[in-house]
Amino acid sequence: MTTGARNWAGNVVFSAEHVEAPTTAERLREVVATAGKAHVLGAGHSFSRIADTTGTLITLRDLPASVEVSADRRSARVGAGLRLAEVATLLDAEGLALHNLPSLPHITVAGAVATATHGSGDRNGSLASAVRSLDLITADGGTTTLARGDDRFDGAVVSFGSLGVVTSVDLDVVPAFEVEQRVHEGLPFEVLAERSAELFAQAYSISVFTDWRESFSPWVKRRTSDAPADLGWTGAREATGGRHPIPGASPEFCTRQHGEPGPWHARLPHFRAEFTPSAGDELQSEYAVAREHTEGALRALKELGPVISPVLLVSEIRTVDADPYWLSPFQGRASTAFHFTWVPDAHAVRPVLTLIERALAPYSVRPHWGKLHETAPADRYEHWSRFAALRDGLDPGGKFRNEVVDHYFPG
Missing domain, CATH: 3.30.465.10 (Uridine Diphospho-n-acetylenolpyruvylglucosamine Reductase; domain 3)
Structure with missing residues (x-):
């Protein structure tokens, strides 16, 4: 019989027969050594079965904090x-x-x-x-x-x-450093597609939220020691009130906006640590392509907008630098990542994932391992x-x- 434990979103029921929360390193080693099958569970925020096991599910939450x-x-x-x-x-x-x-x-x-x-x-x-x-x-x-x-x-x-x-x-x-955050709205798609490199170079950290129809919203996070970001050339305008990534949702749970300086850890995340950002009623996917393929990927996804939007809560576009790790989506290439937060309906979402992966296949797309995806071809990982x-x-x-x-x- 399984424990019935679920991930944060509730879309995965773990197959584990036992859950162990050791309080010492010695007990942790004993649990691992005696388990037939084992896997560690973090915060349970993965949407795939990446953390599942048929044996012992291990949480490290009770080990001494250091x-x-x-x-x-x-x-x-x-x-x-x-x-x-x-x-x-x-x-x-x-x-x-x-x-x-x-x-x-x-x-x-x-x-x-x-x-x-x-x-x-x-x-x-x-x-x-x-x-x-x-x-x-x-x-x-x-x-x-x-x-x-x-x-x-x-x-x-x-x-x-x-x-x-x-x-x-x-x-x-x-x-340690301070950051200010400003939300902009009304970015024209053609500006994003044709001049994404200039846009994402404007500040230390920039995300663009979109519904893949008409709404493209840059969230700009600037270290206060850096030069001010200039988005005047983009046609986007600064938001007049607080914003949540999901249009219409309360910004109460989001980190401070409107250029109010604050410590790095209170501005770089979109959500405040003292609040749970949602009840988990969502699914998530993410795909990464090499930075030079950003425009092609953007146009391919925009074309799928009528299919994506009906099952989408919000999508986020980010840039990520290269790393050397063998199974990283960013191995050997500076990348642009396309994140999707979906309605909690896997039956409706999975056919859309297939279409997205097919559309992005020419760009050697790689998925985020902890989120929903249909394929991860070996030939895309050196x-x-x-x-x-x-x-x-x-x-x-x-x-x-x-x-x-x-x-x-x-x-």
Whole structure:
């Protein structure tokens, strides 16, 4: 009999027979060593079955919280089960920051890293790009540390829990900084399509929200130490009131707008850490293409607007810098990511995903592993076979394999 545990959105009922929440590292190693099958569950914010297992589902939420800043103040070792908001608060108290944050600060460090979750910014990689090293509990309960320079490291960082249990990560940090956020509306599609590179270069972090019909809204996050962003040439105008990414929804849960300066962790996410942004009544997908294909991808998706819009709550366009990780959507290429927040109706959404993936296939599209998608062709990942060998070496008995891993890496 399964536990009946569900993910945040409620669209995945986990197959696990047990849920364990160890309170010590010793107990965690024991749980891993004695489990037949196992997988770690972070905040449960994945919409695919990436975190599922038929054996023991492990949460790290009850392990001791720790953020240890290095002597040179260039890195911090962070407990993998901590939420990003918790880490951000502790780092900010030290006068330090992460280089960027995703829309939601509610997710765990390990989950965000393992799926290459990201914010936006031409020069900002995903959170995984900040990883210097990680501590891993392997299938037999033993521990190993993989660091930059290790020939397995680039395969292990973005591995969606399929290699073992990550217990801590050492992250690059930077001096704390302030950010202001301004929401603009009325961006013409042709300006976005033809001059996206200029638009996304205007500030430290820019997202464009759209319904793929007529509404294109840039959310501009500028470090206060940088020059002011100039969107006057775009035709977009600054919003006169507070805005939520989903048109008509209350901006109460969103981070401060209208150019009000604030600390990095209170502006880079779209949503405030002290609120749950929604009840989970949604599904999500995301696809990344190389930056040079942005215009082609934009036009392909705009053409699908009449099909996308009826099942869409909102879509977000972001830029992400390249990283070296074998299964990252951004491996080896600076990218543009297209995110979709769907109505909670998988039956209606999945045919649309097929059309999107078909339309973006000429651009070697790659999906976000933790979100809904139909295909992930191996030929779009240069190191696919190397990852399969790494998985077999670290987990020869298949303890951390699940439906998703078996589908993409059979054998």
